[in-house]
Amino acid sequence: MTSEMTPDEEYAFYANPANQVPVGKPRRRKAKLTAPIPVRFPEATMNEIRKRADADDRSVSSWIRRAVEHELSRPA
Numbered sequence: 001m002t003s004e005m006t007p008d009e010e011y012a013f014y015a016n017p018a019n020q021v022p023v024g025k026p027r028r029r030k031a032k033l034t035a036p037i038p039v040r041f042p043e044a045t046m047n048e049i050r051k052r053a054d055a056d057d058r059s060v061s062s063w064i065r066r067a068v069e070h071e072l073s074r075p076a
Contacts, residue, residue: 039064049064
């Protein structure tokens with residue numbers, strides 16, 4: 001594989017199962033988050049959160065973190 005592949009060449013390369021085997025030592029990301037905090041939402045709110053998270057192609061947790069960060073960036 002070279003870094004100058006077209007998207008079609010990349011697709012063909014990774015379509016081969018032999019090119020889908022991980023190589024080298026796995027790298028683990030260190031968690032930069034605190035311990036989980038249980039938060040409860042009304043069912044209607046949770047349904048809307050799930051819908052918006054799906055639309056943004058994010059997990060529910062990631063979507064909620066982003067929403068909180070957005071609110072924290074505003075003046076109090």
